[in-house]
Amino acid sequence: MSSNWVSTGWAASARMSSPTRWKPLTLIDTHQHLIYRDRLGYGWTSDIPALAEGDFTLADYGKLTAGRGVGATIFMETGVDDADYQAEARFVSGLIGQGGMLGQIASCRPETGAGFDTWLAECAGLGVVGFRRILHVMPDELSQSALFRSNLRKIGAMGLPFDLCVLARQLPLATDLARDCAGVQLVLDHCGVPDIAGGQFGDWARDLRTIAACPNVAVKLSGISAYCAPGTVSTKTLRPWVEHVIDCFGPGRIVWGGDWPVVNLGAGLPRWIEMTEELIADLPGADQDAIRAANARRIYGV
Numbered sequence: 001m002s003s004n005w006v007s008t009g010w011a012a013s014a015r016m017s018s019p020t021r022w023k024p025l026t027l028i029d030t031h032q033h034l035i036y037r038d039r040l041g042y043g044w045t046s047d048i049p050a051l052a053e054g055d056f057t058l059a060d061y062g063k064l065t066a067g068r069g070v071g072a073t074i075f076m077e078t079g080v081d082d083a084d085y086q087a088e089a090r091f092v093s094g095l096i097g098q099g100g101m102l103g104q105i106a107s108c109r110p111e112t113g114a115g116f117d118t119w120l121a122e123c124a125g126l127g128v129v130g131f132r133r134i135l136h137v138m139p140d141e142l143s144q145s146a147l148f149r150s151n152l153r154k155i156g157a158m159g160l161p162f163d164l165c166v167l168a169r170q171l172p173l174a175t176d177l178a179r180d181c182a183g184v185q186l187v188l189d190h191c192g193v194p195d196i197a198g199g200q201f202g203d204w205a206r207d208l209r210t211i212a213a214c215p216n217v218a219v220k221l222s223g224i225s226a227y228c229a230p231g232t233v234s235t236k237t238l239r240p241w242v243e244h245v246i247d248c249f250g251p252g253r254i255v256w257g258g259d260w261p262v263v264n265l266g267a268g269l270p271r272w273i274e275m276t277e278e279l280i281a282d283l284p285g286a287d288q289d290a291i292r293a294a295n296a297r298r299i300y301g302v
Contacts, residue, residue: 026071027273028296031189031222031257032101033078034058040088041081044137048265056261058099061269064260068273071293072100074300076163076257077107079134085109086119093126102302103129105163110151111142120154129300131155132163136193140170143177152177156184161299163220165189168200171207178214185216185299187255190223191245196237197229205244212248218299219249221276221291222257225266233267235278242279251287255296 035042035056045051061073075095080088085107092104106123108131109116123131135143142148155162164186166174171192178186188211194204211217224241225233246254256276260269267275280288296302 026293027069027256027276028102028293028302029065029070029073029258029260030105030187030255030296030300031076031220031259032061032073033076033260033262034061034092034095035078035261036091039091040078040084042078043081044079050264051261058095058101061260062099064269065258065273068270070100070258070273072102072302073258074102074129074296074302075104077105077132080107086122089123089126089128096127103127103300105130105132105300107131108133108151108155110148110155111145113147116151117154120158124158128160129302130161130163130187132165132189134165135174136165136167136170140173143173149177149180152181152184156181159301161185161187161218163187163189164217165193167193168195168204168207171204171211175207175211175214178211178217182214182216185218186214187299188217188219189257190227190259191219191221191241194224194227194241196224196227196241197232201240201244208244209248212253217249218253218255218295219245220255220257221245223259223262223266225272225275226259226262228266233271235275238275239279246280246283251283251290252295254291255299256291256293 033056037055075092077085077088089104089106095101096103104127106126106128108119110133152162162184164174174188192204192208194200221242224238228237258269258272263269263272280291
């Protein structure tokens with residue numbers, strides 16, 4: 001992707017040409033959460049009525065996505081209670097191969113020395129294709145330590161990516177991390193968590209472009225419908241935010257994620273799939289396919 005193409009904006013150039021309309025080709029969902037309360041603790045859901053009760057299982061996901069073009073998934077660690085994060089990865093390893101699940105992104109604790117290497121070694125046998133440490137609920141200093149960065153480089157040395165889950169205000173911290181860990185493939189979850197409801201476009205847009213200048217960072221088109229004000233979720237609302245994401249990263253560094261069941265706080269998964277189709281419809285077919293699946297295959301090695 002040439003810098004001139006990015007700087008002039010994908011939307012204007014795409015709409016001046018004959019668009020390649022969306023075709024129902026296979027999506028790889030790189031952000032599939034699951035909740036099994038009889039096995040693991042999910043304390044973070046207790047204050048969210050839509051998620052506080054009941055399970056969200058692989059079978060439930062299959063029913064929601066049947067006939068909607070989702071051909072494969074990658075499980076994303078679901079922020080289980082701290083004592084359960086390893087148990088979650090061990091449990092999910094038994095689900096890989098079912099319902100199109102290709103692998104899992106497991107939770108880890110790069111800020112700790114004791115047991116980190118042992119956990120990485122175990123994960124090699126658990127179908128792990130990447131790691132994540134949720135940072136937006138942790139002190140800003142966590143990712144700034146030398147130990148955290150050294151352990152992140154160990155993940156990179158394994159040829160595995162690390163998903164970044166940060167708030168929009170933390171994007172400069174994430175950029176510093178990306179620059180210092182240039183050999184690690186990073187994936188910025190949920191487009192950097194923009195405050196769409198509050199209309200806080202400017203700082204997010206600036207900081208997103210800055211982190212996009214790091215060649216080791218990709219971005220995940222996921223989660224953003226939940227950041228809209230109630231009753232405002234629509235393709236029209238999301239389009240300027242998504243256009244900026246594509247303008248910054250180019251279609252070659254974007255992967256797609258459903259973020260189910262958290263997406264129920266926004267559009268819901270079936271509608272989010274439809275909205276994705278609408279939001280990328282003006283891109284050339286090869287770029288649509290890259291966002292839909294090809295980039296995920298390359299980045300996560302599935």
